[in-house]
Amino acid sequence: METSQNKTSNPSLFTPGKMPAEMPIGTRSTSLDERMVNMSGLQTKGIHAWFGSHHVLEDISLDFPSNTVTGLIGPSGCGKSTFLRMLNRMHEFIPSASMAGEVFLDGEEIYAADVDVAAIRLQVGMVFQKPNPFPSMTIAENVLAGIKLANIKVKDKDSLLEECLTRAGLWKEVKDRLKLSGASLSGGQQQRLCIARALAVKPKVLLMDEPCSALDPGSTLKIEDTIHELSDTITVVIVTHNMQQAARVSDYCAFFLSDGHPGRIVEADRTDVVFTSPKDQRTADYVQGRFG
Amino acid sequence: MAIAIDSGTASSIERRKISEKRSLGDRVFRRGVTAGALTSFVVMCFIAALLFFRGFEIFRAFGLDFVTTSTWDAADGTIENAKFGVAAMLVGSIVTAVIAMVVAFPFVVASALFLEFYASKKLKFILVSILDLMAAIPSIIYGLWGYLVLMPLAAGWAATINKYLGWIPIFGVEVENFDASPFVSGLVLALMILPIAMSVTREVYSRAPLDQIQAAYALGGSRWGAIRAVVLPFGRSGLVGGMLLGLGRALGETIAVLLTLNLVFEVKFQILASAGGSVASLIASRIGEATPLELKALMAAGLVLFVLTLLVNFGASSIVARAERRVQ
Amino acid sequence: MSVALGAAVSPGRPWLNRRRSFREASAPVAVALVLAAVANLVTGLAGLLGFYLAFVIFFAATSLVFGLRHDKVKAIDKFATAFVVVGFATAFIPWVSILVTLAQKGWPAIYGGYFTNDMSVTGADDDLGMGGLSHAIMGTFLILLVASVIAIPLGILTAAYITEIRGRLSGFVRVMVQSMSGVPSVVAGLFIYATVVSRYQFSGVAGALALAILMLPTIARTAEEVLKLVPEEIRSASYALGASQMATTFRIILPSARSGLITASMLGIARVAGETAPLLLTSFYSAIFSRKLTGEPLASLPMYVFQNFTVGTEHALTRAWGGAFVLLSLILSLFILARFVGGRTNK
Numbered sequence: 001m002e003t004s005q006n007k008t009s010n011p012s013l014f015t016p017g018k019m020p021a022e023m024p025i026g027t028r029s030t031s032l033d034e035r036m037v038n039m040s041g042l043q044t045k046g047i048h049a050w051f052g053s054h055h056v057l058e059d060i061s062l063d064f065p066s067n068t069v070t071g072l073i074g075p076s077g078c079g080k081s082t083f084l085r086m087l088n089r090m091h092e093f094i095p096s097a098s099m100a101g102e103v104f105l106d107g108e109e110i111y112a113a114d115v116d117v118a119a120i121r122l123q124v125g126m127v128f129q130k131p132n133p134f135p136s137m138t139i140a141e142n143v144l145a146g147i148k149l150a151n152i153k154v155k156d157k158d159s160l161l162e163e164c165l166t167r168a169g170l171w172k173e174v175k176d177r178l179k180l181s182g183a184s185l186s187g188g189q190q191q192r193l194c195i196a197r198a199l200a201v202k203p204k205v206l207l208m209d210e211p212c213s214a215l216d217p218g219s220t221l222k223i224e225d226t227i228h229e230l231s232d233t234i235t236v237v238i239v240t241h242n243m244q245q246a247a248r249v250s251d252y253c254a255f256f257l258s259d260g261h262p263g264r265i266v267e268a269d270r271t272d273v274v275f276t277s278p279k280d281q282r283t284a285d286y287v288q289g290r291f292g
Numbered sequence: 293m294a295i296a297i298d299s300g301t302a303s304s305i306e307r308r309k310i311s312e313k314r315s316l317g318d319r320v321f322r323r324g325v326t327a328g329a330l331t332s333f334v335v336m337c338f339i340a341a342l343l344f345f346r347g348f349e350i351f352r353a354f355g356l357d358f359v360t361t362s363t364w365d366a367a368d369g370t371i372e373n374a375k376f377g378v379a380a381m382l383v384g385s386i387v388t389a390v391i392a393m394v395v396a397f398p399f400v401v402a403s404a405l406f407l408e409f410y411a412s413k414k415l416k417f418i419l420v421s422i423l424d425l426m427a428a429i430p431s432i433i434y435g436l437w438g439y440l441v442l443m444p445l446a447a448g449w450a451a452t453i454n455k456y457l458g459w460i461p462i463f464g465v466e467v468e469n470f471d472a473s474p475f476v477s478g479l480v481l482a483l484m485i486l487p488i489a490m491s492v493t494r495e496v497y498s499r500a501p502l503d504q505i506q507a508a509y510a511l512g513g514s515r516w517g518a519i520r521a522v523v524l525p526f527g528r529s530g531l532v533g534g535m536l537l538g539l540g541r542a543l544g545e546t547i548a549v550l551l552t553l554n555l556v557f558e559v560k561f562q563i564l565a566s567a568g569g570s571v572a573s574l575i576a577s578r579i580g581e582a583t584p585l586e587l588k589a590l591m592a593a594g595l596v597l598f599v600l601t602l603l604v605n606f607g608a609s610s611i612v613a614r615a616e617r618r619v620q
Numbered sequence: 621m622s623v624a625l626g627a628a629v630s631p632g633r634p635w636l637n638r639r640r641s642f643r644e645a646s647a648p649v650a651v652a653l654v655l656a657a658v659a660n661l662v663t664g665l666a667g668l669l670g671f672y673l674a675f676v677i678f679f680a681a682t683s684l685v686f687g688l689r690h691d692k693v694k695a696i697d698k699f700a701t702a703f704v705v706v707g708f709a710t711a712f713i714p715w716v717s718i719l720v721t722l723a724q725k726g727w728p729a730i731y732g733g734y735f736t737n738d739m740s741v742t743g744a745d746d747d748l749g750m751g752g753l754s755h756a757i758m759g760t761f762l763i764l765l766v767a768s769v770i771a772i773p774l775g776i777l778t779a780a781y782i783t784e785i786r787g788r789l790s791g792f793v794r795v796m797v798q799s800m801s802g803v804p805s806v807v808a809g810l811f812i813y814a815t816v817v818s819r820y821q822f823s824g825v826a827g828a829l830a831l832a833i834l835m836l837p838t839i840a841r842t843a844e845e846v847l848k849l850v851p852e853e854i855r856s857a858s859y860a861l862g863a864s865q866m867a868t869t870f871r872i873i874l875p876s877a878r879s880g881l882i883t884a885s886m887l888g889i890a891r892v893a894g895e896t897a898p899l900l901l902t903s904f905y906s907a908i909f910s911r912k913l914t915g916e917p918l919a920s921l922p923m924y925v926f927q928n929f930t931v932g933t934e935h936a937l938t939r940a941w942g943g944a945f946v947l948l949s950l951i952l953s954l955f956i957l958a959r960f961v962g963g964r965t966n967k
Contacts, residue, residue, distance in 0.1 A: 121512040430895065
């Protein structure tokens with residue numbers, strides 16, 4: 001809690017003028033659209049998603065300012081994960097998927113016709129719900145897998161390896177066994193290995209899809225620490241089911257709800273506002289655990 | 293309600309065995325089905341025993357010479373004058389089968405990857421159905437096609453290979469006759485083992501963990517990047533198992549080889565030359581005119597083939613089974 | 621909430637750009653085709669196969685070059701795609717050739733009397749308007765019939781042991797079936813030759829026994845898969861009604877898996893219908909139409925093909941192709957029929 005409050009009260013990041021928490025719910029992002037497009041960071045405009053004829057997301061406009069942590073919260077099946085996967089174009093792996101709307105990364109539309117998908121995914125990294133290190137590779141190879149896959153030239157692989165593992169909070173634990181298989185680590189270590197792997201290609205944004213849902217509380221805390229450290233240099237978007245986690249790690253929160261309709265944003269605001277003085281009764285009910 | 297059992301007394305409680313008395317009908321039924329199920333075991337034992345005992349005289353007379361020498365001469369039908377050795381046939385079987393494996397390998401990998409990761413769902417369905425049908429083409433048709441269509445072409449390819457690579461011993465020839473060589477036979481066998489090897493490999497590839505494939509894509513990997521990082525390492529043992537199953541088929545293939553290979557009783561490694569060997573084809577080609585003694589020698593050869601294919605198949609299926617277990 | 625736009629949007633798939641991906645895929649193909657045509661005319665890569673070989677080489681090269689316009693990763697990806705696609709396509713060429721050759725060379729042998737005459741008064745090299753393979757069809761039918769009568773019940777019993785009795789030997793039985801399926805067909809023939817033929821005579825029954833050995837594992841394995849699909853609840857329901865295991869198996873389980881078992885049997889038959897080597901050692905060949913399963917050799921389609929092939933003259937070879945054509949048509953129809961029956965169960 002303490003760190004979270006430190007963050008949100010940091011005036012250099014969130015001056016009241018820039019983030020008007022008192023604006024009506026749902027209009028915050030649209031009202032900032034013009035300014036946001038020129039800003040660095042990640043913005044979405046009027047995102048919709050379908051699976052076949054099933055409309056799962058409706059009109060999601062959000063912005064993720066650089067070097068902040070945004071939590072996406074809401075009950076299961078409200079489309080948070082789908083939304084997250086649209087931010088690095090993983091949505092299109094499902095054959096029946098379709099979409100509408102726009103996603104901007106540093107002002108560039110990532111769904112534009114001439115965009116190189118691989119380049120987008122290099123800039124927007126992802127950590128999945130279940131730790132998925134490549135079992136055929138060693139710990140070191142896992143971290144450097146992205147470098148190899150994208151054929152990026154790196155002068156000093158050893159220092160990159162150390163840097164990424166340190167940032168993921170894993171260096172001390174594995175520095176003596178870098179040659180071991182990635183599968184030999186515990187679940188929590190594997191997930192941090194996956195974070196290190198995602199960091200090695202120097203993404204601007206890191207998407208995390210319930211990264212702690214398969215982990216024990218100890219590992220969860222370590223990963224939350226890692227997220228804090230990362231947010232100095234990287235934009236993090238994290239989907240979580242865990243209210244306390246959202247409160248602990250995020251600067252902003254967006255509450256998704258489907259409620260029989262396609263998933264929508266009920267409320268998106270600074271995390272302290274969402275948790276302490278939500279504008280919408282449903283948000284209040286959800287964050288206080290009355291449903292979901 | 294108080295729970296009376298604590299850890300101290302739990303060990304003293306005797307667990308009841310659940311027993312049942314089956315009706316007479318059910319007991320007969322169970323015996324009958326069990327007996328039926330053991331047919332395969334009985335038949336396998338019979339085959340092994342029969343081949344062994346019929347060939348016993350040969351094994352006793354020739355010992356290890358039977359598998360290390362290459363003379364096949366029934367002479368006057370007495371064991372004193374006759375000479376039987378299957379070395380050339382055994383080596384020939386293996387050489388031909390290995391050629392088939394080497395030729396088939398890249399096509400197996402490419403086809404399995406194509407069907408699993410490149411073809412659309414609809415195309416895949418159609419192609420897999422066609423491939424199943426191709427697996428049903430009988431070997432006599434492969435032999436016919438191999439002899440009349442492929443051999444003239446393949447002899448030309450062999451001549452070209454010999455011309456440029458003839459200095460490598462296995463591509464050299466003594467006489468410039470490239471028909472009915474292990475190379476031609478190997479090509480036909482490669483085609484015959486393709487469907488089985490491909491379907492086993494494809495099956496294992498299709499179980500490559502999706503989350504890891506997605507992780508590779510999410511790192512900015514290309515399709516080939518994801519295949520190399522995840523699918524190929526994951527499917528390695530499945531590929532080996534599939535190829536070994538194909539090897540087992542190739543070793544036991546008779547008619548297609550009989551039609552496309554010139555059987556010569558001499559151990560040779562010149563794969564382009566018109567001389568080769570095959571234990572299975574030897575049996576089929578000699579049995580018509582065999583004397584009782586030669587028949588015994590053929591039984592012994594049959595046992596050698598039986599054991600060899602059994603070993604290869606066991607190896608193959610245990611590798612495939614392990615690959616499949618690892619997934620679950 | 622800003623949902624007013626909702627009605628105006630329509631689903632799109634910006635990642636699918638058919639025109640662009642078509643252009644990207646076809647450019648290297650087109651260039652390779654042109655280069656291959658040139659190579660076909662000026663170098664030794666003549667003929668259709670030469671053209672194809674040249675095309676494959678140039679296609680791999682152009683894929684690499686076109687990919688290099690982006691970067692090295694794209695180039696390798698395109699090259700790999702070329703390898704995979706060409707590898708698959710190349711594997712299909714021989715099969716197409718087999719089917720085309722069969723139709724082309726087999727067709728001249730086929731005429732009205734081909735299916736009603738035998739070869740008792742016709743030599744293999746006689747004109748094509750004479751003789752036929754009625755004896756071979758009858759022989760194959762009889763041999764397969766007897767083989768089925770032996771192998772299908774045993775195969776289903778084997779499967780039922782594993783799925784219904786679930787005895788201690790299940791694993792062992794499965795391994796045995798597995799290894800039996802690897803027995804080379806000529807060894808099965810040799811076995812029957814030694815036990816039956818050497819004592820009596822070449823005969824249809826001997827051929828059927830050899831084919832039954834080869835058929836059993838296919839049927840047992842396919843039937844096991846089929847019986848496994850019968851839901852456990854059906855078994856429980858039957859036992860809960862007080863039915864005996866025998867009644868459950870014969871009245872409930874097997875009937876409910878009927879079409880799957882028929883498919884399994886037909887696949888087993890199709891698998892052995894073209895076997896030649898075991899028949900060469902057991903039922904051999906006769907030119908005369910006969911329904912006698914014992915005491916004399918019996919013709920069969922594969923042996924008809926083999927016999928005519930060994931004669932080797934022009935007309936005999938045409939007859940061999942004709943027989944092969946009929947044989948493959950039979951096997952493929954069995955397969956398609958099996959699929960059709962099996963397909964209906966799945967729905």
